[in-house]
Amino acid sequence: MKIISPAISRLARLRLWQIDEWVNNPVAAQREVLQELVTSAQYTEFGRQYGFNKLFNVRSFKQTVPVHEYNDIKPYIDRMMAGEDNILWxxxxRWFAKSSGTTSDKSKFIPVSEESLEENHYQGAKDVLTLYYRYNPDSELLTGKGLVIGGSHQVSKASEEISFGDLSAVLLQNSPFWGHWIRTPELSIALMDEWENKIEQLALSTIPENVTSISGVPTWTMVLMKRILEMTGKSSISEIWPQLELYIHGGVSFVPYREQFSQLIGKDINYLEMYNASEGFFAAQDSPEADGMLLFTRHGIFYEFMPLEEYGKRFPQTVGLNKVELGKQYALVISTTGGLWRYIIGDTVQFTSLSPYRIKVSGRLxxxxxxxxxxxxxxxxxxxxAAACEKTGSSVNDYTAAPVYFSQQSNGAHEWLVEFDTPPADINQFTYELDNALKNINSDYEAKRHKDIALRMPKxxxxxKGLFQEWLRRKGKLGGQHKVPRLSNDRKYMDELLELNEQLP
Structure with a gap:
């Protein structure tokens, strides 16, 4: 295996000039992507419906094609899953990524074409490796194995030819043969969907391996690492995997977890954030010092950025890269090689840099x-x-928050339900620090909290322990990318969770 790392490193350096080309010319790269998308799909049913053969620039594309949410394109996708071709792409x-995105009972099925796999997901992964080698030229990442903690991985058949599963399953089933050499666990364990047993099997099978990188959702990665420490009696993960050098994360903010990871691992390693969703591989951290992730502009996806006040309009005003503003919140609108056209994926992003274009995920619509x-x-x-944890010496596993509405007796408030890994000595002090940090971060919140006129102190x-996992389990959504909504503008989730919290021992 030692010979693999230098060979891959050389290949990575050869790719750098191609990456630099689209990084330095992102607007031109995006125009080319849109032209290729529209040209490829002009004779599909969707392309004929909207006259793709007459759309010659970005403006005409935006004026002709309305924005879509999932329910708008579901009839097309249903036909594709029934085996019809030439509908959206x-x-x-033949593959669809099953995604809930939230804890909603309804699933979404995102089309994944060969072009989606090769030009987007796999090319994005290769470019992440290339960018990592740029800043870590002496890395021995590929002298060991990458531990992948994905979703449930179960693959189901919609018909003899059509298959679906979560994105991890789709990528695993279609990955090149050499991909199985450099990752762990073996496919039979990766394909398990019963998470309690899966954690046990993951631990047993990976403890003897030389793991040099880990990728997965922070919560499940922590569960696995703690179980491995219990099994081995070791005090840190670095004692088990001394060559571990990289943790790749995405899907949820890593801010609340970083200190816990540092303690569990027991040494300094590299952390890298990726933005890889069922709908596409959008961005990844290109520099350890950079705030935000480099937007991938030449990977089969055309991006538009919709100011939040435009949400709900059939033809909202969206902007391209040349007109985005630093720090402003945008809903991400994409057109892809999978046949998603001006599709609102539901994430909100902010730009942290305009040269190059870097983004961070700020939340959900x-x-x-x-x-x-x-x-x-x-x-x-x-x-x-994170600020409240630092002030009180505590750490958080998971949380959710919701409003408490005005009543005749009192004004409004925010109600928080927080599962601590290390609880604070004084919960009231933690609440005070949380409230104070929110005031410093959000001027609108600070204004509403002024003299308790609109909002009183949070509850x-x-x-x-285990509340959020149990809630997900009861909804049949334990494991993988499923997660509790962090913030809700109503009390549906909060009331369910508070009731369950009372029932648990």
Whole structure:
């Protein structure tokens, strides 16, 4: 295996000039991507419906094609899953990534074409490796194995030719043969969907391996690492995997978890954030010092950025890369080689740099609290919790928050349900620090909290251990990318969780 790392490193350096080309010319790269998308799909049913053969520039594309959410394109996708070709994309689509995105009972099925796999997901992964080698030229990442903690991985058949599963399953089933040499666990364990047993098997099978990288959702990665330490009696993961050098994360903010990871691993390693969703591989951290992730502009996806006030319009005003602003919140709108056309994926992003274009995921279109005009987003909540943890010497596993509405007796508030890994000595002090941090981060929240006129001090409950896992289990959504909504603008999830918290021992 020692010979693999230098060979891959050389290949990575050869790719750098191609990456630099689209990094330095992102607007031109995006125009080329859109032209290729429209040209490829002009004879599909969707392309004929909207006259793709007459769309010659970005402006005409935006004026002709409305934005879509999943329910708008579901009839097309249903036909594709029934085996019809040439509907949204011009090549046969035989795989669909099953995604809930939230804890909603309804699943979404995202088309994954051969072009999606090769030009987007796999090319994105290769470029992440290339960028990592740029800043770590002496890395021995590929002298060992990458531990992948993905989703449930179960693959189901819609018909003899059509298959679906979570994105991890689709990528695993279609990955090149050499991909299985450099990752762990073996496929039979990776394909397990019963998470309690899967954690046991993951631990047993990976403890003897030379693991040099880990990728997965922070919560499940922590569960696995703690179980491995229990099994081995070791005090840190670095004692088991001394060559571990990289943790790749995405899907949720890593801010609340970083200190816990440092303690569990027991040494300094590299951390790398990726933005890889069922709909596409969008961005990845290109520099350890950079704030935000480099937007991948030449990977089969055309991006538009919709100001949040435009949400709900059939033809909203969106902007391209040449008109985005630093720090402003945008809903991400994409057109892809999978046949998603001006599709709102539901994430909100902010630009942290315009040269090169870097973004961070700030939340979800429907995951926020704005019951009183305070406009609190997930990014605000993550940072405030991290500040409160630092002030009180505590750490957080998971959380959710929701509004408490005005009543005749009192004004409004935010109610928090927090599962601590290390609880604070004084829960009231933690609540004070959380509230104070939110005021510093969000001026709208600060204004509503002024003299308790609109919002009073938050209500905070310590969740019993395992509450959020048990809630997901009861909804049949334990494991993988499923997660509790961090913020809700109503009390549906909060009331369910508070009731369950009372029932747990």
């Amino acid at each position: 011009n090549t046969p689509v 429907k995951h926020y609290i704005n019951a009183f005009g305070e406009e609190v987003i997930v990014d605000n909540a993550d940072k405030a919790l 905070l409950h310590a969740a019993k």
